[in-house]
Amino acid sequence: MPTAEEFGFLDRVAEFYAREYRFPPVAGRVLGYLLICEPAEQTIAELSEALLASRSAITGAVALLASYRAVRRTRTAGQRSDRVALDPRALDVTGFAGATYREQATLAREALSLLADGSTSRRSMISESAEFYDFLAEKMPALLEEWQARRS
Secondary structure (H helix, E strand, C coil): CCCHHHHHHHHHHHHHHHHHHCCCHHHHHHHHHHHHCCCCCECHHHHHHHHCCCHHHHHHHHHHHHHCCCEEEECCCCCCCCEEEECHHHHCHHHHHCHHHHHHHHHHHHHHHHCCCCCHHHHHHHHHHHHHHHHHHHHHHHHHHHHHHHHC
8 A cells, every 4th residue: 555655646646647648547646656666567456455446447547558558468377367567668769750740740731731711820820830840850869869878
């Protein structure tokens, strides 16, 4: 069972992920707990007990987090239940490659072409977002190189 201090941390993680990503609070608590729990792998029942939440709420939170590759579920031969842990791919650096931002810029420009007669303020907002995505697509690979050099 988490301590009062740990529950405070879990609530702060839950608030962050609810605010920034619209995750239900239980998903943020699961993610936060998996950051600090021992052992690092937990069953749904263990998560439910530790977080004082129903198994169905935990199962839904784990499914959501797994869809974002934040957690993974594993089961080895002979085990009767899955173990849930942080997914190492969660920190995958491929987002720094720039492809996602190029695609967003392309979509923004497509929206602009569809809004040829749209309001100036709306077109301006979309145009600026396309330019921003272009900027990110250009800068992110260099940022990744800088990070890799720093780690080495």
